Amino acid sequence: MAELSIGEVARQAGIRTSTLRYYESIGLLPAPHRVSGRRRYDASVLQRLAIIRTAQQAGFTLGELRVLLEALIQGSAPAEEWQALLQHKLGEIEVMLTNIRRMKSLLEDMMRCEQDYLAECIYVVGLRHSSTEKIINHGNAKGAIHRTAPTEIENRRT
Amino acid sequence: MAELSIGEVARQAGIRTSTLRYYESIGLLPAPHRVSGRRRYDASVLQRLAIIRTAQQAGFTLGELRVLLEALIQGSAPAEEWQALLQHKLGEIEVMLTNIRRMKSLLEDMMRCEQDYLAECIYVVGLRHSSTEKIINHGNAKGAIHRTAPTEIENRRT
DNA sequence: GTAGCACTTCAAGTTCACTTGAAGTCAAGG
DNA sequence: CCTTGACTTCAAGTGAACTTGAAGTGCTAC
Numbered sequence: 001m002a003e004l005s006i007g008e009v010a011r012q013a014g015i016r017t018s019t020l021r022y023y024e025s026i027g028l029l030p031a032p033h034r035v036s037g038r039r040r041y042d043a044s045v046l047q048r049l050a051i052i053r054t055a056q057q058a059g060f061t062l063g064e065l066r067v068l069l070e071a072l073i074q075g076s077a078p079a080e081e082w083q084a085l086l087q088h089k090l091g092e093i094e095v096m097l098t099n100i101r102r103m104k105s106l107l108e109d110m111m112r113c114e115q116d117y118l119a120e121c122i123y124v125v126g127l128r129h130s131s132t133e134k135i136i137n138h139g140n141a142k143g144a145i146h147r148t149a150p151t152e153i154e155n156r157r158t
Numbered sequence: 159m160a161e162l163s164i165g166e167v168a169r170q171a172g173i174r175t176s177t178l179r180y181y182e183s184i185g186l187l188p189a190p191h192r193v194s195g196r197r198r199y200d201a202s203v204l205q206r207l208a209i210i211r212t213a214q215q216a217g218f219t220l221g222e223l224r225v226l227l228e229a230l231i232q233g234s235a236p237a238e239e240w241q242a243l244l245q246h247k248l249g250e251i252e253v254m255l256t257n258i259r260r261m262k263s264l265l266e267d268m269m270r271c272e273q274d275y276l277a278e279c280i281y282v283v284g285l286r287h288s289s290t291e292k293i294i295n296h297g298n299a300k301g302a303i304h305r306t307a308p309t310e311i312e313n314r315r316t
Numbered sequence: 317g318t319a320g321c322a323c324t325t326c327a328a329g330t331t332c333a334c335t336t337g338a339a340g341t342c343a344a345g346g
Numbered sequence: 347c348c349t350t351g352a353c354t355t356c357a358a359g360t361g362a363a364c365t366t367g368a369a370g371t372g373c374t375a376c
């Protein structure tokens with residue numbers, strides 16, 4: 001199978017060459033070999049890019065993806081960390097599915113609002129939808145792990 | 159119904175006071191009235207915040223949310239724009255549902271990989287999933303979901 | 317009356333995921 | 347030989363969504 005230039009990969013994957021270089025720079029893509037200084041990609045990179053894009057849509061950050069794909073890149077993965085991340089992300093995906101489904105039905109309800117009573121209708125719709133909410137989003141989105149922001153200064157109860 | 163200080167709203171909604179001020183500054187929340195300079199919120203703001211959060215999870219940007227909620231804020235909405243945005247977003251949500259479901263099954267398959275053959279297994283899984291279908295991604299080239307909770311594990315790159 | 321804390325504003329800083337720009341390299345075609 | 351165009355690197359810029367910091371105000375408790 002013919003090898004691809006960065007331009008060809010970009011075109012086929014529907015992204016820019018700069019994105020490919022960026023992905024490589026953050027370790028998300030393995031450095032391809034070179035022919036007179038230029039990158040030559042194996043066609044399999046397209047599969048990886050497809051996974052990356054899907055995963056991004058599913059809420060993965062590129063950092064998380066790097067961890068997840070490290071096994072693929074180098075055959076070296078800290079297995080526990082990896083499993084933990086998977087497990088964690090599966091939980092998040094579950095939450096996201098719930099939220100997206102809810103959002104879908106919220107939008108569908110909004111679509112049915114008549115122009116003249118838009119404000120009232122949306123208010124009612126909003127009420128209906130926010131009253132079903134309670135448990136969904138407190139475990140993992142904001143509450144627990146935040147290394148980069150030790151956040152407890154503000155907002156303390158007396 | 160008792161009015162809430164910004165601190166109380168923040169605590170109950172699980173966000174920061176700075177976020178509330180920020181939302182107000184970009185017109186996502188209406189400016190509440192004040193008592194000696196301090197914001198006093200009606201409890202209904204919590205419902206709105208719940209909607210905002212769900213919508214964010216569903217891939218709405220704050221800008222889009224502002225347009226969507228303008229009807230609620232002021233009763234004044236450019237109805238066509240509004241409907242168009244709804245319609246467009248419904249399409250995007252459909253795409254996202256598909257991608258998230260796919261990602262879920264990808265992760266589940268990955269979980270089943272045996273430690274010793276992790277790399278090979280993931281490769282096979284990746285192949286299976288990326289060959290299943292062409293990439294679904296029309297209309298918005300960027301991943302829709304950004305602001306998902308960044309997960310702990312990452313960041314030590316050589 | 318002063319300590320403490322929650323609040324105020326405004327500007328600047330941060331993270332993520334890229335994008336853009338400048339300056340240079342390389343192979344092919346006219 | 348010269349141009350064209352796709353490539354190269356590296357640094358700096360962008361936009362979204364917040365966060366942080368500085369400096370000050372106002373209420374309550376001791």
